[in-house]
Amino acid sequence: MTGPRGFANREALETYFAAEGMGPPKIALETGNYAMATSLAVSGSALALVPTMSLPTGHSSEIVIRRLAEPGLSRQILLVWRSFDTPPGLGTIRQFIRDRCRDYAEEGSPVP
Numbered sequence: 001m002t003g004p005r006g007f008a009n010r011e012a013l014e015t016y017f018a019a020e021g022m023g024p025p026k027i028a029l030e031t032g033n034y035a036m037a038t039s040l041a042v043s044g045s046a047l048a049l050v051p052t053m054s055l056p057t058g059h060s061s062e063i064v065i066r067r068l069a070e071p072g073l074s075r076q077i078l079l080v081w082r083s084f085d086t087p088p089g090l091g092t093i094r095q096f097i098r099d100r101c102r103d104y105a106e107e108g109s110p111v112p
Contacts, residue, residue: 001040004031079094
């Protein structure tokens, strides 16, 4: 289970398969709702490809989480705003993102 065509996780999965020399993945269900994908995986109805950040906090032992083999998948997250209109909270959110990325780097964990 993964996102429909055009979703970042679907495009990344297809690119990953191609880079590994495999044919296209067989996708039985498409959804852009990561909570639904995770719930179906927990129920045993599906294997889901979801970003780490979409996993429920304190997930149960009923779910097995595996990272993809190297090189794995990655994404670029951008913060975009109009140059003539600087929102008051922009500095705060930029610092928050930098801090979280630094925290993950210090832990040696990939950024979700």
